[in-house]
Amino acid sequence: MxxxxxxxxxxxxxxxxxxxxxxxxxxxxxxxxxxxxxxxxxxxxxxxxxxxxxxxxxxxxxxxxxxxxxxxxxxxxxxxxxxxxxxxxxxxxxxxxxxxxxxxxxxxxxxxxxxxxxxxxxxxxxxxxxxxxxxxxxxxxxxxxxxxxxxxxxxxxxxxxxxxxxxxxxxxxxxxxIDTELFKPSKVEAEAHRILYFGTLIRKKGVLELAKICNLLFQKTKAVKLILAGKDTIDVLVNRSTKTLFLEQLQAEYHSQVQFVGVLPYAEIEHELARASVVVLPSFAEALPMTWIEAMAMEKALVTSDIGWANEVMIDGETGYTVNPKEHQQFANSIQELLENSKLRLKMGKKARAHLKLNFxxxxxxxxxxxxxxxxxxx
Known part of the structure; x- marks a missing residue:
């Protein structure tokens, strides 16, 4: 054919x-x-x-x-x-x-x-x-x-x-x-308290909710660092940079705990995934997101949204946690639980890859x- x-x-x-x-x-x-x-x-x-x-x-x-x-x-x-x-x-x-x-x-x-x-x-x-x-x-x-x-x-x-x-x-x-031979667990060790969001910086992917979630998460520990990898966009509602809106939502005292790395090539995305302890993807609007299955292929425990398509990709409590992005405290608590429990992260990461290999x-x-x-x- x-x-x-x-x-x-x-x-x-x-x-x-x-x-x-x-x-x-x-x-x-x-x-x-x-x-x-x-x-x-x-x-x-x-x-x-x-x-x-x-x-x-x-x-x-x-x-x-x-x-x-x-x-x-x-x-x-x-x-x-x-x-x-x-x-x-x-x-x-x-x-x-x-x-x-x-x-x-x-x-x-x-x-x-x-x-x-x-x-x-x-x-x-x-x-x-x-x-x-x-x-x-x-x-x-x-x-x-x-x-x-x-x-x-x-x-x-x-x-x-x-x-x-x-x-x-x-x-x-x-x-x-996804090719599970290209996206696979890395020999690079994950860094403690390092969380990663990757994808377009846009309202529909829950980026502005993530700022509110981080206000609660960072309040409990100053060691947590959030990496945001992806292209900034002009917000459809207020016609301003989403990155700027994120920083306005995030309390000023926590700005030093956030790093924007911009658009990265595939190889560097894999490197960022490897370094992350937890991947956070609080999207409101997807069909079946590549970012989710890429992270799962690399044995990463995820905290994602629980909307629509989510139960076709994730198994809540097994491959990570699925949470309503507007439930800021619950979302922050789920991230913190994974950051503090390396055995749970490892268990969920392995389950995520096994689930992915069977279905995606x-x-x-x-x-x-x-x-x-x-x-x-x-x-």
Whole structure:
């Protein structure tokens, strides 16, 4: 089979920055190559037009085009022509695209189109209880309507997306995956009282709640240090830096216990994970977060949110703790318990990796994806 992906992000040094979506596509693409399939990735809105190969995966970097009028339409038609050319030239059997802002709305392809639900803009607006732009809603509705098949990375995302858009189509669930040979326990020793948050600094991921949680946690011990790794963003509600808002929420006397390290490459993220005693991920809005399964793969005990998708990834009290991020005292107490009990951290970390290997390892999940693509092609 020849499977292609259309995406706005993909982790590679010659492409623009990438987050969880890009990581999930790269993990899947790599596992498909290992399974003997062909893979092409079309990465749009990049700095330049370029074709290259990365670990057996054919990458098309597609430069962002500028249009005086109707760019939303002409951009999609350009991508449609570009991709259809390679569908015909290289025998691509199936094209997969993400759901975010409905990039495939108004497009028609020369092979079956699969949309994988990582979380539409409508989905995240619903979880965050904010108003969605009408244009985005229309694009996403149209893209989902025109897709030949729809996948979701979690049952929670599938169910909520069906409710939001009134979808009648069947949605199969295949989770994100991770290579457990790349993300594995490190020989680097974890540092006592060191906690890590990694991911975009944004309200929906509970970053501002984390500041309030840390006020309670730091009050009990001055030894705790929080590392925040990820890109700062402008907050959607007040139009200011999330990092600045975090520091305003955190009491001034505790500022010295927090370190912002910015966006890090994969290798450095692994190093930060290795050094952390506890990983904290208090998100309000996810589909199936790569950060969670990356930390679990490295045998880290986590304290995460308990919302929606959480019980599809975590086992509360076994792989770590799941807590409502607004329950600041309970969240802080869970972190402190793990910081003070190294045997419990080790036990939960080992359970986290074992649970991950059974459910989210690439060798397990790739079989589900291959079987799904074969069904799509045969139909």
């Amino acid at each position: 020849h499977i292609a992906f259309l995406t706005p992000e993909y982790p590679h040094k010659d492409l623009k920055g990438s987050a969880g979506l890009g990581s999930s596509i790269k993990n899947l693409a790599a596992s498909l190559i290992q399974a003997g399939e062909r893979v092409t990735v079309f990465v749009y809105s990049q700095a330049e037009d370029r074709e290259f190969e990365d670990q057996g995966i054919k990458i098309h970097s597609i430069a962002k085009r500028k249009y005086k009028l109707a760019g939303w339409y002409l951009h999609r038609k350009f991508l449609q022509r570009y991709i259809n050319k390679f569908i015909l030239l290289e025998g691509i059997n199936v094209l997969e695209a993400p759901d975010w802002t409905g990039i495939t709305a108004l497009m028609r392809f020369k092979c079956p189109l699969v949309i994988r639900l990582h979380g539409t803009d409508a989905y995240f607006c619903h979880l965050e209880q904010r108003t969605q732009k009408t244009k985005n809603r229309w694009f996403e509705q149209l893209a989902l309507k025109n897709a030949d098949h729809i996948l979701a990375v979690s049952a929670f995302t599938a169910k909520l997306t069906k409710e939001i858009f009134g979808l009648k189509k069947e949605i199969q669930v295949i989770p994100n995956s 390892a690439t060798e397990v999940v790739v079989e589900q994806n291959v079987a799904f693509y074969k069904t799509v092609i045969n139909e």
